[in-house]
Amino acid sequence: MQVEERQGRSCFPAGDGCAGRGGGPAAFIPVEARTRMRNVFHGPAALAEADVVLQAVNVTVWGRWLVLLVVVFLLAYRPGFWYPDQVAHIFLQAPLVVFNGLVHYRLLTRRPVTWRWMLALGILDIALITANVAVRGDFDSLVFVAYYPALVAFSLVFTSPWLGLAWATTAALAYAGVSAGAGPGLDLEMGEEKALLARVAAMYVIVLCICLVVRFERTTRLAALVRERQAQRERIEASQEIHDTTAQTVYMIRLGIDVALSLAGRSNPQLAERLAATSALSKSALWELRRPIDMGDIVEGKELRRVLGSHTETFAQVTSVPAEFVHSGDEPPLTQETKSGLFSIAHNALANAFLHAQADRVEVRLDFGDGQILLSVSDDGVGLPADYAERGRGFRGMQAVAERLGGMLEVETGAPGEGTTVSCVVPRRPDARGD
Structure with a gap:
């Protein structure tokens, strides 16, 4: 699922066009109104990372397949309860199969799935469930139970509590209307209106709980992401400050020492x-300051091969090896x-x-293979003693890093x-925002 980056925020991609982008009817809606509409529909989903939104959409799509599987099982099990008087149940599932399959296909082919797609799926859910009722x-039929997973699916994607409550109201009105108007209607003497109120109240409770929990999780994740990015900026600034101050000072000290060494000659x-x-x-x-x-x-996100190439070149300049x-x-x-x-x-x-190696030449090799990455550093020096793991520089630390990866x-x-050759093999772990 492709996701646009807008001022550091992730949102559903434009695909069909985000509201107000380009031409069309949305172009005639005031910018402020369009912004408010986007904020209501997106909620924290607009602030979540692409993989979070993608996971929520995937869950809702697979959830619909599971519900459809249950429906098929119930229709096939003891069909005498509905066949042949209510054959329409079969045909009412077809639109959901087609539309959910289309969204699933777009996900599998990494095509954009906008919030409009998910809103259309939500509308289709409510319409088909109401038609089945x-x-x-x-x-007394249990068909109304399907409203609950439909509301959960909607709330996982659109986490605005206000939008969730509005959606629950839509479902409640649809269910109440069809319950009162279809068939014999409500039997007030049997107190069926109380059962209706309880079922409607459950809709609001489910939507509100899901929205608040998901909103809290995404807001917490967003706050952690902001802190991480702030820490990254601070590390970048610190590295630049070291380069401009301490590293330059040490370099000048080194030059001074080399000049003094040449002046001393063999006299002393x-x-x-x-x-x-x-x-x-x-x-x-x-x-060490170069690290x-x-x-x-x-x-900053530069490729590893570019960073290691530059680092190796700097090593030769600093050490004269x-x-x-x-x-x-x-x-x-x-x-x-x-x-x-x-x-x-x-x-x-x-x-x-x-x-330690007293090397005359060093080679750094980085190979990206199928499923793994091989890094090796080779020198032509004097080799390592038998107890190098205890005496060497950071071998246990390097081993710990390799195991962590x-x-x-x-x-x-x-x-x-x-x-000596130091080799490290690690599995390829692609970035979640990459492939």
């Missing part, structure tokens, strides 16, 4: 050794958790290659001088 013509070996160690330490500090800076690109980034396959829309986790593993593996981490190291 009229055909039955018996107040002890000073040169100290300066060389300090220079390496400044490179390590500068590399939050480049992580900001992940938060030649590094190459290689990737294959098409990158699908990934969750931020997946991208952040793989980025963290790559960063720590590169840090290990610089601090549902994958595994593997470290291959040969004899001294044969280098």
Whole structure:
């Protein structure tokens, strides 16, 4: 189901055209009136994420199929109770089968389903149920029970309490009218009007409860989404501030140390050794500062391959160790958790290659395969000691990240001088807003 983004809000897509968009009769409705109409019809659904609205629509469509299945079973079970005098029951199900099937087809083919489609389905529900009640013509019939799931389906999509109460009133008036006018009508001596009032009251209670619960859940989710986006903006601002201040300062310190090292030359070996160690330490500090800076690109939603490619290039510039980034396959829309986790593993593996491997060359590879993602960082350094898991930089942390992503981490190291390869395989987890 496609969903439009409007000023940070998700709503039903235009499809048939959102109210007031483009030409047609809606163009002659004042903008303020159209806005109020959209707010009433959409409610929190307009504020919910696309996957939330999609799930609600899917539930209502499958719910109708389930109700139709129950109807078919009841018609087939002991048909003597309705056949042949009330054959119309069979034909009254056909419009709902056709229309619900059409909406289901649009969902399966990822075509837009607007609020108008769902409103039309709701109207069809009430009309067909009322027609079935009229055909039955018996107040004691249980056909009226179908009003309740129909009202639930409407309230799951349109969560405005006012609209829900208005819809319950529509259903109540339709049911009361057909109950009083069809067949023998209401038997006041038997107190059937009390039963009618109880059934109508149940409609209002169901609609109000569903609307309030769903509205609360979607509002809470929206508030969490707003907080998450605010935190993302703060992380982006922090990464930019680090880039403009601390990272620049550390870079200038490193340049100063390198100049001092060149001036010291061989005249003072002890000073040169100290300066060389300090220079390496400044490179390590500068590399660590690149982590939050480049992580900001992940938060901004950039592709993982682009972020890792830039990060690898920065590694070569900061550490003076030649590094190459290689990737294959098409990158699908990934969750931020997946991208952040793989980025963290790559960063720590590169840090290990610089601090411990004494490598002359590093290669970062990212492969998007069928159902999985392979990340590997290889160097031609001195290899790892047998107890690298205890001595190395963040190996347990990298393992924990891989497991959290549902994958595994593997470290291959040969004899001294044969280098090390850190590999991580995780399943492809597409973003819910992606494919």
